[in-house]
Amino acid sequence: MQPSIGSASSATRKLKKTLDHAGFYPALVLDVILDALDGREPAGDLVHLETHVERTEVHRHITVLVLTEDMLVVAQADDQHLEEDGPEPLAHVSTESVPLAAVSSVVLSAAWARPQEYRHADQPREVTLAISWSGAQRLDLVPAGCADPQCDADHGYTGTSALEDLVLRISADADGPDAVQSARRFARSIRSASTVPDPRPHPAPARGGTVPARLGRPHQPRPGA
Structure with missing residues (x-):
């Protein structure tokens, strides 16, 4: 209820x-x-x-x-x-x-206008928030080319692959400056919450150069020994 x-x-x-x-x-x-x-x-x-x-x-x-x-x-x-x-x-x-625990990546991209005049605390004009958790991939493909301007051969495609399950683009012009700041705050919150160290104890690494029995070759006595 x-x-x-x-x-x-x-x-x-x-x-x-x-x-x-x-x-x-x-x-x-x-x-x-x-x-x-x-x-x-x-x-x-x-x-x-x-x-x-x-x-x-x-x-x-x-x-x-x-x-x-x-x-x-x-x-x-x-x-x-x-x-x-x-x-x-x-x-x-x-x-x-x-x-x-399943969130594997939090990516926040931001764009600033007039970067040559940037001052501390200037706010970006837009941000893009990408969150991944299931390994979904986005492929951006474009026709491939070569340096020869006279070449008309088919060079296939080239592009980029990015892991993302959710992508949000927030613009100060379209959504308002407060929306951009809200997106940045949320990105910091989920980034902090999803990167908490695992409290479970981890097994200590094995010492020495011994090989586990399941990986070693069993010793067989020679005939007549």
Whole structure:
């Protein structure tokens, strides 16, 4: 049973306020997230709303990251119309619960305008946050070429491969300076939470040059010995 908002913690109320500000089915998204938390207390959150215009249709997509003591909850929601001229939309909401121990990489890329004039505490114009946990790969391929401008041979493709399960790009121009700062704070929080040293004892390395019996060659007595 989910707690009522009136009795919820300050972190939950803060998350509700952020979802209300985003304005994308906030009550629905909050209930789905609280269900995925299974009673855990939020320790940090990041909400990112994207709007895409396609011909005469406007599509919105929201990504919500909620950090707890031992888990990262990733919620994503979008909407679509059941019929081309139908007035009633259908909302799709999905959640993924990722143990922090499974987070393998947190990459934060930032871009500063006029770097030649940079001063301490200047804020970036945009950031890109990439989080990996399952080993999913993204391939960016382009046709390969050579140094000969007259060459018309097929050189195949070249590109880059990056491990990432989630990528968010937040721009100060599109999302506001506060959104950029929120992304940077969340990146620091999950980076710190997912790099806690393993408290389990590790076996001491074997001393000497002995070879385990299962790797050694068994000794067989020679005939007549």
